[in-house]
Amino acid sequence: MPRWQWVLMHLIRRLWVRATLLGGLGVAAAMIATTADTLIPFSFPFTIEAESIDRILNILATSMLAVTTFSLSVMVSAYGAASTNVTPRAIKLLTEDHTTQNVLSAFVGSFLFSVVGIIALQVGAYGDQGRILLFAVTLGVLALVVISLLRWIDHLTRFGRVGETTAQVEQATRRAMDEYLREPCLGGQPRIDADLADVDTAAQVCASRIGYVQHIDMSALTECCEKMSVRIFLSVVPGAFVYKGAVLGWFECDNSSEVDSAALSAAICDAITIDDDRSFDQDPRFGLAVLSEIACRALSPGVNDPGTAIDVIGRQTRLLSRWAEGSSSTDTGSASASSPRYPRVYIPTLDTADLFEDSFMLIARDGAAHVEIQLRLQKALRALGELGDAPFREAASKQSLLARDRAMQALTLEADRERVLAVLETPAEHGQPSAHDKQ
DSSP states (O other): OOHHHHHHHHHHTSHHHHHHHHHHHHHHHHHHGGGHHHHOOSOOSSOOOHHHHHHHHHHHHHHHHHHHHHHHHHHHHHHHHHHHHTOGGGHHHHHTOHHHHHHHHHHHHHHHHHHHHHHHHHTTOOOHHHHHHHHHHHHHHHHHHHHHHHHHHHHHTTTTOHHHHHHHHHHHHHHHHHHHHHSGGGGEEEOOHHHHHHTTTSEEEEOSSOEEEEEEOHHHHHHHHHHHTEEEEEOOOTTOEEOTTOEEEEEEESSSOOOOHHHHHHHHHHHEEEESSOOSTTOHHHHHHHHHHHHHHHHSTTTOOHHHHHHHHHHHHHHHHHHHHHHHHHHTTOHHHHSOSEEEEEEOOOOHHHHHIIIIIHHHHHTTTOHHHHHHHHHHHHHHTTSSOHHHHHHHHHHHHHHHHHHHHHOOOHHHHHHHHHHHHSOOGGGOOOTTTTO
16 A cells, blocks of 8 residues: 555554544534534424433543543553563554454543533533433433443453464464465565666665664555656565665666656655564564564463463464465466566565564474474474475475474473474375475
């Protein structure tokens, strides 16, 4: 997506934005009721006293202030628990949780509606029609509050827990993978080694700050290419760490015409968003690395929770199997692979070996002395070794052998070592050799 859409999407994910929108809606609802006498052309056969509505609004305002304060304290406690028991990198997903944001925004909006309604009642801004409309809106707000409270109670049973947070990381990683598989290389041309020879003497574009690449605006880069008749060869992908002077890419003119190199370099830098932290968007590797961190935290002596690490291995296996299926369908001739949307922008492809390393290397290291971790890890890698193309199976085999070597050094009991080797030596299905046979 273009940069402005990406910024807008991140802005909408902020809690204060939703709370402001619903708060403004509550204020607007209370103010619109003051014009009911002129907006409603007919008269109701009954009237409602201001004191009756005032009592309801007072109860609503008092309770919403207390509930909002309590909910914020619970939310902060959940963030702290997740940071300690899961990983600090997953806190961003918790702060962007839709259910939490919607519930808290509903509480804030209800509080502001009640306060504005009380003030308007006290100054006599409502006529007979306005009080009836205000009462109807108050009933609707009460229904919204009850539904939000029920959702909040159900959500609190899971919010910030290890399993729920791990599931959110898996979902974010799957979304990033699906986006990448839908349009490989972010919709650009895959940059291969042969392309590098063409840009050895081309103009370089260097980073002006230190941080991680979070987003690449491919449409903005394509606009530069078409306007100045150049091709752009990027050397970074989302998730890459760059520093001042690091090469972000090159550009090469299609003809002998002169281009404003300074302006073009500035435009390319503006299209590449660099920030202090990595983002789950456009970066499938970050999600896999965060899942691996969760497993390593669970395997630490202070936590000693191998069950969570086993759960993470299963999630990594599901994600990589999705990658294998998507890569196979892309290789067989999808629309994105045959005709990229941004043919004048060349970008490096994600290396399958890096995906496997992000997923399993740290788990194999920290779980080398746990036979249950090694058994599940070898079974998962054996299953993945039967999927995908040749580089995918080779990467699975490499990680399997590395995990075996770590286990042979860390496991102290001969029976445990034999069990791990037995999994390696078990013939794989569909005629594929085992990882031990590939050595």
